Amino acid sequence: MRVLLLHPPLNASREVTPPLGLCTLAAWLRVNGHEARILDLDLEIKGDPDGANTYLTKLRTELADYEPAAVGVTSMYNNSLHAERLIRAVKAFDSQIVTVAGGSHFGALAHQALRRIPELDYAIEGEGEQCFSSILAALESNQSPNNIPRLHYRSNGELCSNKAEGLIDLGTLPSIWTGLEESIDLRRYADTLSPYSDPRTIYIEAGRGCPFACTFCATAPFWERKYRVKPIPNLIDEMRFLYEEFGYDGFMLVHDLLTVDKQFINDFCDAMMDSRLPVQWMANHRTDLNLHGLLPKMKSAGCWAMFFGVESASARLQAEMRKGLKREGVVSTITGLADLGIDSTCSFVIGFPDETPQELSDTITMGAELKILGAGMIQFHRLRTWPPAPLSRKGLRAEFDFDSLQLDYPFADVPDEDVALISQDHEFFAGYFAPYSTAGTFAQLADVELFFTQAVAAAPLTIAVLGRIMGQTLVPSFFRATAVHGCITRNDVEADTSSLLPIWRLLRPFIEKWIDSEERPEPWQRALLDGVIKYDDYRLRFSNNEELSDEPGISVGENQVAFMNNVEIAELFETLQANRQLTPDLLKECAVVLMRSDANTYRAYTTIDSIDLQTVFASGAIKQTTVLSASTTSV
Amino acid sequence: MPEVNAVVGYLPDAAAKALAAGKSKGPVEVRLEPGSELYVRIDPKDIAGTLLGPSKKGETGVQVFLNDKAKVETLSRGLAADFRLRPIKDFTIGPLRPPIVAIYASPQLIKELISRANELTRG
Numbered sequence: 001m002r003v004l005l006l007h008p009p010l011n012a013s014r015e016v017t018p019p020l021g022l023c024t025l026a027a028w029l030r031v032n033g034h035e036a037r038i039l040d041l042d043l044e045i046k047g048d049p050d051g052a053n054t055y056l057t058k059l060r061t062e063l064a065d066y067e068p069a070a071v072g073v074t075s076m077y078n079n080s081l082h083a084e085r086l087i088r089a090v091k092a093f094d095s096q097i098v099t100v101a102g103g104s105h106f107g108a109l110a111h112q113a114l115r116r117i118p119e120l121d122y123a124i125e126g127e128g129e130q131c132f133s134s135i136l137a138a139l140e141s142n143q144s145p146n147n148i149p150r151l152h153y154r155s156n157g158e159l160c161s162n163k164a165e166g167l168i169d170l171g172t173l174p175s176i177w178t179g180l181e182e183s184i185d186l187r188r189y190a191d192t193l194s195p196y197s198d199p200r201t202i203y204i205e206a207g208r209g210c211p212f213a214c215t216f217c218a219t220a221p222f223w224e225r226k227y228r229v230k231p232i233p234n235l236i237d238e239m240r241f242l243y244e245e246f247g248y249d250g251f252m253l254v255h256d257l258l259t260v261d262k263q264f265i266n267d268f269c270d271a272m273m274d275s276r277l278p279v280q281w282m283a284n285h286r287t288d289l290n291l292h293g294l295l296p297k298m299k300s301a302g303c304w305a306m307f308f309g310v311e312s313a314s315a316r317l318q319a320e321m322r323k324g325l326k327r328e329g330v331v332s333t334i335t336g337l338a339d340l341g342i343d344s345t346c347s348f349v350i351g352f353p354d355e356t357p358q359e360l361s362d363t364i365t366m367g368a369e370l371k372i373l374g375a376g377m378i379q380f381h382r383l384r385t386w387p388p389a390p391l392s393r394k395g396l397r398a399e400f401d402f403d404s405l406q407l408d409y410p411f412a413d414v415p416d417e418d419v420a421l422i423s424q425d426h427e428f429f430a431g432y433f434a435p436y437s438t439a440g441t442f443a444q445l446a447d448v449e450l451f452f453t454q455a456v457a458a459a460p461l462t463i464a465v466l467g468r469i470m471g472q473t474l475v476p477s478f479f480r481a482t483a484v485h486g487c488i489t490r491n492d493v494e495a496d497t498s499s500l501l502p503i504w505r506l507l508r509p510f511i512e513k514w515i516d517s518e519e520r521p522e523p524w525q526r527a528l529l530d531g532v533i534k535y536d537d538y539r540l541r542f543s544n545n546e547e548l549s550d551e552p553g554i555s556v557g558e559n560q561v562a563f564m565n566n567v568e569i570a571e572l573f574e575t576l577q578a579n580r581q582l583t584p585d586l587l588k589e590c591a592v593v594l595m596r597s598d599a600n601t602y603r604a605y606t607t608i609d610s611i612d613l614q615t616v617f618a619s620g621a622i623k624q625t626t627v628l629s630a631s632t633t634s635v
Numbered sequence: 636m637p638e639v640n641a642v643v644g645y646l647p648d649a650a651a652k653a654l655a656a657g658k659s660k661g662p663v664e665v666r667l668e669p670g671s672e673l674y675v676r677i678d679p680k681d682i683a684g685t686l687l688g689p690s691k692k693g694e695t696g697v698q699v700f701l702n703d704k705a706k707v708e709t710l711s712r713g714l715a716a717d718f719r720l721r722p723i724k725d726f727t728i729g730p731l732r733p734p735i736v737a738i739y740a741s742p743q744l745i746k747e748l749i750s751r752a753n754e755l756t757r758g
Contacts, residue, residue, distance in 0.1 A: 249691070278691035293738040296643045300688035300696045340643060341668050341730050374726045460727065539728065570721040577724060593720060594728075601672060602728045605720035633734045634706045 001136045002035040004068035005183075008075060008082040009055055009410040010042040016192045017203050018184060020254060021074055021103060024205060025129055026183040027176040032133040037066055038184040041086075042410075046192065052411045055082070056089050063093050070139070072132060074103030077386055077431050078408035081418055084117050091119035100135060102128040108222060108387045110152040112428050114159050123152040125164045126222055127208070129173070167223075170207060170230045177241050190246040199250025199280050199304070204238050206230060206283065210256035214309075215321045216349060218386040219256050227260050232271045243279055250304070251281040258283040259306075265294055269301035280304040282343075287325055287333040295340055305343035305376065308333070313366035314359040317352055327366070331373060331579075338374025345377040346370050351437040351445045352383055353396055357479070358472035360439045364452050365467025365474060371460035372576045378456045380449050386431040398426070401434040403446045407490075408432075444479050447487040451478070454493055455507050458500040459536035461572070462511065462529070468582050469525045470518075481514035501544040508533065524584040531567030535592060538563055542594045543602055559596040564589065570606040638737050639683070639745055642675045642699045642707060644668070651695035655685045655749075664710070667732045669694055674710040675734040681705030684749035700745055701735065709734045 005026055007019040019040055026036040039062045045051030063071075071090045075083035083106070087099050102124035106113045110123035122145070124131045131150040138145035146153055150164045180186065193200050207229035210220040235253075242248040259265055272281075282305040285291075291298070310330055311323050318324050330346075337344045348363050367378040384404065385392040400423040406414055422429045434442055455463050467474050488506045496502035515521065515529055538561065541548060548556045554563040568588040575582065591607045644665040646654065653659045663682065664674045669692065681702050688696030701707070724731050738745070 273686070273688050276689050278689045280691075293638075296641060296698055296736055296738050297686075299643055300686060300698050302689055302696070338726065338731070339733050339736060341732050372726070374731070461725070539725070543728070569725075570723045573724045592723070601670065604723035604725050604728045606723060607720060632706050632708050634704070 001070060001140050002066065002068045003029055003037075003070045003072060003136065004062065004066055005036060005038045006059070006071060006073045006083070006086050007038065007040040007042055008073070008079040008086055009045055009051060010076065010079055011410055012412065014046065014192060015194065015197070016040075016043045016046060016189055017201075018186060018189050019074065020203050020205055021128070022072075023180060023184065024173060024176050025072065025132060027174045027179055028129040029133055029136070030179060030183070031174045032137070034133070034136055036183050037068075040184070041082075043188060043192070052413075052415075056085060059086055059089055060093055063090065063097070068097060070098040070100060070136060072100045072102065073106070075101070075105045076103065077105045077429075079410050080105040080429075081421060082410065087117055088119045098122070098135075098139060100124065100132060102132070104218070104222065105386075108218065109428060111159060111161055114152055114154065116425065116428055121153070125150045125152060125161070126224065127167055130166065130168050164224075167208075167226055167228070170228050171234075173230065173234075175234065175237060175241075176205075177238055186246060190248065200246075200248050201250035201252060202242055202246075202248045203252045203254050204235070204242070206235060206253035206255040206258050208255065211260060212257065212286070212323075213390070214311075214323045215390045216311075216352075216383060216385065218389040218392070221388040221390070223256065227257070229255070229258070229261065229264050232264075232268050235268070236271050236275050236277070239277055239279055239281075240275065243277060249279040251279060253281050253283045256284060257286060257289075259285040259289050259291060262289075262291060262294060265291065265298065269294070269297045269303075272301040277302075282306060284308075285333075287330045295336060295342065299340045299342055303342055305345065306337060307345045308347065309349075310346045310366075310370070311349045312352070312355075312359065313362040314355070317355060317359060320354075321349075321352065330366075330370070334370050334373050334375050343376040344374070345379065346375050347379040347381060349383050350380050350448060351434070351439050353435050353437055355437055355439040357439055357475040360448065361467070361470070361472045361474035361476075364448070364456075365464065365471075367452065368456045368460050368464035368467055369576060369579075371456055372464050372573065378453070378460075380453050382445050382449050383435060383437070384431040385433075385435060391435075392430055396435040398430075398433040398435045399442065400426075401432055401442050403442070404434060405432045440475070440479060444482070447482050448475065448478065450490060450493065451482075451487055451507070451510075454488070454503050455511070458504040458507060458540065459511075459533075461532045461569075461576075462536050464576055465529060465532045465572070465582065466511070466515075468576075469521055469529070473520060477518055477520070478514070481510070481517060484517065485510060485513050499544045501540050501546065504536070504540050508537065524587060525582075527587055528567055528572075528582065531565050531569070531587070532572070534563070534565055535567070535569050538592070539594060539604065542596070560594060562591050562593045565592045565606075568606055569604075640701045640705070640735050641738050642677060642697075642701065642734060643736055644675065644697060644699075645694040646697050648690050648693055648695050651685070651687055651690075651697050654682070654697070654699070655687050663699065665697060665699055666694070667734075668730050671730065673732070676708040676710055677701070677705070681707070684746065686745075686748055698738075700738075700749070707734050 005022045007022055022038050029036040041055040044058050045055050073083045073086055090097050090099055099120050100122045101113055101120055106123050107126055110125040113123045114120055134148045135145045149162050149166050151162045153160055209223035209226045209228050211225050211227050239251055280302045285306040334344055371378050426433050470477055492506050542561050548561055550556050568590055569592055572586050593605045595603045642665050644667045659679055663677045667673045683700040683702045686698040
């Protein structure tokens, strides 16, 4: 049977990676005797300013050209309205074409999708490959597909559902990239990468299923919490093919929690090292899964980064959301990775229904402190309750949240018509209905999400010190400041994303007004904050190659800058990294020296003795010579 | 759990192969990160064995396992220091790594791994 698989417009990113689920499905359908072509409308409309209107025209052109007997449509949560329009357009083009929907949204709300979209013939709950090929086999042999597991269908005007059972052995999946020439042009995806991309990154599926049961998580129940991985030789073959044919050398190993099975990771590292492939990879990990001595091996086998859901600093919320992470485990994991030069991203969820502003304050401060300990990126995300997450079934009181929709929407502008359609269907578009939280209003939590994600990225030292000083009053104080001064907006941030410097320039005036309006900091704490703001300011300006000039208190050389500061910055970093209390002793006049030894290699120092800048320069401290330091470490 | 100590970093391809084959002469300087100017200098007599990873842009990922009581020297090239400066451990400036990491694995297992890697290198 001839099948056209549709990927709706997804986002505004210029770099596009192949739609992984559809590529896997296309390969599966082909080895099961069907013809499959993928129409990736996300790729097709890139660079088209009128893409929001032309994607349906492109679909009709493809339908006329390919003449499929069936069309499969996938959707993420953010593009399901566009997926719905594609289904309607297919039936309007030719009512004889069979329409099938699946993927993370339709696959989680299969019954609701059929009810909402009369033009949809079948919806597949959860894992799609086996069910889809069984539908096609049944239709080809003129049999009813109505007994196929996972299938949702119509019968005599009624909506019917079959039990979702039977997960495939991932070892039976065919090699998904090598046989796709007639389904998709992978070269077009590789060509979307910037010539400066390093590594050249692509997603590949390493496996499915996380055995944990976090209440906010939709993907673990989607894959029925059963941990499965692809055979290691298949993964190596996929990487080798994509590296050799298209130059991809960075692989995001898609799996909810790949590191559950330490033996798998060990064997995978052995295979990577044996393969000698000059590539890097990253994977999801949990901070309470102890990989012991595997981390150095992972580093040597090309692991460049790991992603963690830390979620909250609150032990109460950790228990309530059934995550159960402990702060000390998070800290030791991030420190251990930093020691090995493995990058880490830590994600936090904010706005749980009964979260307090005090708990949220602790979470923000923890995020900034993890960055000080070496985490690469800290993300704060507002809670959303997408089905089938356990929390989505709790009937939490929620309200349509336009900001969440705008954030995810595939195009820059959200038409009023789409806002109306989405806001009228709470059950189907549950993720755009934010649950009420005692941590703050929707607008306040949106401000927290935006401001602190940017602030921790640009000036982690400032936010960590601010968090330490304000303690659990950080967020209530932030709300007071935003009520008076307003907050930065997403448009402000997106106006110039060339570096963190323009973002810092947005943040700094607000932070200074915020601190000035607070009564809480004692004089020494205010002085400390002045010193860290100054440090972050010069660091960002220097590392972003801004022209600095000599003026009182600052001395500028070709590849170095030195400035006087009232805070012993090196001691402050070590204080935070050792989780010690901030004290007035940190206020110590010294010079901070920032150096650049090539385009992307920087160093920062403070002078140990109190000294003026001219003495620093006269000493030759920041002249280039061969060796700065040599120290001995014993086993 | 048994523990061995190692320097985890990068060597030029030829130096990595020579080291794995036991043909290295003079001190070995392992770069901690590609492009970084931080090196760890190891005396060959302190090296118990080497495990090679993939090579990229002329540098091979290595784990250099150390003998008991080994000493390594950390070198930071490129900048001056006849003055007392204290490094700021700010990860937004660049990676900061200790020269030696502990690896929790049986020394016998490490020997087997090294032996297998050497066979592959020779092959």
